[in-house]
Amino acid sequence: MKKPILVGGVVAALVVAGGVAWFVSTLDDQTEAKTDDVLSDFRAQAGPARQGQAGLPPQGVYQYRVKGREKIVRGITIERTLPDTAPMMLLHREGGYETKTLYSAEHTEEAVFALKPDGAYLTKAVTRISVGPVRNVVERDWKPQLLRIPTGAHAPWGGNHQTGTITMAVKATQRPAEDVTVGTQTVKANVYRFDQQATGEYTGTRVEQFWVDPKTHLVVRYTIDSSLKGPTDLDFEVDETLTSLEPRT
Numbered sequence: 001m002k003k004p005i006l007v008g009g010v011v012a013a014l015v016v017a018g019g020v021a022w023f024v025s026t027l028d029d030q031t032e033a034k035t036d037d038v039l040s041d042f043r044a045q046a047g048p049a050r051q052g053q054a055g056l057p058p059q060g061v062y063q064y065r066v067k068g069r070e071k072i073v074r075g076i077t078i079e080r081t082l083p084d085t086a087p088m089m090l091l092h093r094e095g096g097y098e099t100k101t102l103y104s105a106e107h108t109e110e111a112v113f114a115l116k117p118d119g120a121y122l123t124k125a126v127t128r129i130s131v132g133p134v135r136n137v138v139e140r141d142w143k144p145q146l147l148r149i150p151t152g153a154h155a156p157w158g159g160n161h162q163t164g165t166i167t168m169a170v171k172a173t174q175r176p177a178e179d180v181t182v183g184t185q186t187v188k189a190n191v192y193r194f195d196q197q198a199t200g201e202y203t204g205t206r207v208e209q210f211w212v213d214p215k216t217h218l219v220v221r222y223t224i225d226s227s228l229k230g231p232t233d234l235d236f237e238v239d240e241t242l243t244s245l246e247p248r249t
Helices: 008-017 020-026 035-045
Strands: 060-074 076-081 085-093 096-104 107-116 119-131 134-150 157-163 166-182 185-200 203-212 219-229 233-242
Touching (some): 035 060, 035 085, 107 134, 134 166, 134 203, 166 219
Antiparallel strands (some): 060 076, 060 085, 060 233, 107 119, 134 157, 157 166, 203 219, 219 233
16 A cells, blocks of 8 residues: 655755745645546546446446545644535446546545445545645555445445555444435435444544435445544545436536
8 A cells, every 4th residue: 555645744845945834825725626527537438338237326427515624634734625516437347337536636536346246345445635746646455345335235244354554344234214315306315334443554433324326326425434543644524415316428
């Protein structure tokens, strides 16, 4: 796993140069990702859409309404509020699909899913975060793969999963179904909660919940409350809701 963002050395150098005040003032910048740009990327990368496979959501570009913040601590503390909207690109791939959510130009999250008879399994996740001129990519292969979105009712599941240098102890439960408003529609969504405890290079907790439309298999709402401490401390909180079940293609 690549190391998280290292801003301390950059800031120290700028102190010597006399530009630290300006530099620090830019670190909490968040640039809203443009849906049209994501749509162009989608059209360049998309292969033929597949139909009728259990657990496979339609490919295209979706948009979420977002309330969220992040706090990054490494020598200095950076606190940033996420933009109000985030586009998400969903691409069909052999054996499954992948997603890329652009919370901002400075923070994107990617996930790769393998489709199996009992649901969509998370196989890989990629986090890309920028702080000023410093950019970092953290890739995490999940071993064993984590059942993220079951295709039907599921008893509690979980166990220990290795994600790079971190061990995640996962306890997953299916909650009672809930109504979620998506644009002008109301979706009776299946709800899955993941309580996760991190140990290893990073320690802390992550609680994620997914509200999934059982007809389209889309995540219509998602929340995360994550606090991890390590070489760089990162707190990340998001509550996002899909604005339409119909993607742009």
